[in-house]
Amino acid sequence: MRLNPRTLLRGMPFRARLAAAFCTLFLLTGAALLAFVVLLARYGTAQQVKGIAITKADAPGGSGFPGEFPSGYARATDPNATRPSLDATGDDIALIRQIDQTVQAVQDTALRQMVLWSAVGLLFMALLAGLLGWWLAGRALRPVAAMTEATRRISEQNLHQRLALTGPDDELHRLADTFDTMLDRLEKSFESQRRFVANASHELRTPLAAQRTSLEVGLADPLPEGLAAVREDLLETNREAEQLITALLLLARSDRGLEETETVNLSAAAMLVAAELAPQAEEEQLDVAVTADRPLTVLGDPVLLRHLLTNLIRNAIQYNHPGGRVRVRLEDRTLTVTNTGPTVPADRVPDLFEPFRRLTQDRTSTTGHGLGLSLVRSIAEAHGTRATAEPGRQGGLTVTVRFP
Structure with missing residues (x-):
């Protein structure tokens, strides 16, 4: 499968893209600078070589060169003299050609070494620029991260909080x-x-x-x-x-949230609520049972928590069928209320938590105002948790509230 560079870039985090942009920009500008320097160095060296000529002069001992220059060495003369004198022999011309080839080889070797080690240095500095870009991007995006964390903490329960970002007016x-x-x-x-x-x-x-x-x-x-x-x-x-x-x-x-909190024995409160609603359950011929492995205590508003239990159990009794059952279980800081009853479509479960919303076509009872589960959700959110529901396989509903 062929990867699209644009798709790959879009999948990268913004900080990584910014660091990659720093690295790429440094690499491109460094490569352009290196190419410019190499071209200028090659052109300047070629111009200097053109100004060097090899001449033959009488030297002591018949070597054909001045005494101050050993045999096989060249001497710079007038820059305008581009070729040797006419009396040069064949050996002298061969020697001049050899020296010219040697100079050209040295020039090419020097350029190759400069390009090689400059490229190595450029890659190393590009990597260093990428790391520095990653660090600088993190520093630059630190206010954005602080704003993101503050925004996540703000909800309808604490709308009084503000980002209150400090720093320059940018x-x-x-x-x-x-x-x-x-x-x-x-x-x-x-x-x-x-x-x-x-x-x-x-x-x-x-x-x-x-x-x-x-x-x-x-x-x-x-x-x-x-x-x-x-x-x-x-x-x-x-x-x-x-x-x-x-x-x-x-x-x-x-x-509005919780103004004052205290420790509440949720297990004892659930048993009291079930006892209060027992006459309604007997009238509907329902079996209501409350089970708890050990006392469950939570920190919250006792009045609101009692209404949460009342609405959950009353809702489980009200939307049931004769001879059905209601099970209230408290375990591992989790409250679960399960009942039998008509089948509830899974895609309609979120509507049950909206105010004044009832699935009248699916439920047998027409009483109530459709506020029971919306109250449960609001009270749960006020206590730092949330209420979830899922339909039972044989009908009915299971509502779960997990306390922090």
């Missing part, structure tokens, strides 16, 4: 300021939403309580025939509205 500083401005807008939006839910819930609880009292007093026994059923329907509607408002208050409270 591109990275302006990017961090842009992130902080975006977080300011997000925090205001989340706070506005939470404040609206909390205030609306508080404002609605009072008239609902007054409405329930009016119904109980105004429609007290004895009642004309037919009004008793109407009173029960009105009171049931009133109770459902109060439960919805209470759930919204809990959702807003858990979204």
